[in-house]
Amino acid sequence: MNPVYTYAQTCTYDVKLLLHVVIYNIYDTKTDVVDFWGVADYDGYITATGPSSISANFTATPVSGTPPLEVTFSDISDGSPSSWHWTFGDGTDSSEQNPVHIYQGIGRYTVSLEVKGPAGGGAVRKTAFINVNSEPSLGPSGMVRVYSEPSGADIYVDGVKQGQTPADSLIVRTGLHTLLVRLDGYQDWTGTVQVGQGEMKFIPTIKLHKK
Structure with missing residues (x-):
């Protein structure tokens, strides 16, 4: 009466409901049976969509300062990624979603993020994104x-x-x-x-x- 069905492919589906109805009319001397079939058509009733595509992006704070500079990176990627690979431009990397990294040397560092998930993957590279400078x-x-x-x-x-x-x-x-x-x-x-x-x-x- 109330079935559950899983649609495995991305598509728009038509649904057809076939009804079999039996009605009993009971009287004192006899019983009448009314038996009939009916069909209900629902064109384009179900739309199965795939997962949204992944677009990599991130922010960081702070993006400049003196060494040792502790930077918190935040993943703001679209598409619900499930794995992350960061490279911080100083020869180190991380697989955390929101890593904290300490820059020891003076310079401008390029940071890259690659993400993957059920919808695929994406990558972003920000050149000279972190500026570690000296003081004075x-x-x-x-x-x-x-x-x-x-x-x-x-x-x-x-x-x-x-x-x-x-x-x-x-x-x-x-x-x-x-x-x-x-x-x-x-x-x-x-x-x-x-x-x-x-x-x-x-x-x-x-x-x-x-x-």
Whole structure:
């Protein structure tokens, strides 16, 4: 009388109700039986839709400050994702929905979020989203991009640790600087870089060799 049915495919369905009615009229001397069939048609009555698509997005607070800078990231993706993969731009990542991350080095960090769920997946990348700066001001400065293979190596500028690879935009004073890239189990890489005011210096990807 009251069935339950699961529609597995995304579609619009017609519903047909077939009625079989039997009526008994009982009198003193006889019983009349009225037996008839009826059909009720409902075109396009049921619409089964799939899950809404996923669109990745996030916010963070604060987005700038001095090191160590603790940043709370908040997932605001549409489509009810069930898994998350964050990369924070300093060689670290997280699978939490709303992670808290501490930036130790000065620079501008690109943050990416990839989400997945029943409706599929989505990704968003925000370039130079987190700005970790020094206090007082560096004065005239430029930026250096440092990548390495493998990533996750510590970056030292003039002997001071400034973050990890991949680093999209380390902020440094103008002038000549000594760089050291160090990763456990690999030989250190050293080099120099000359940075002008407002200049973005791109260093070719550093290939680290095992010890």
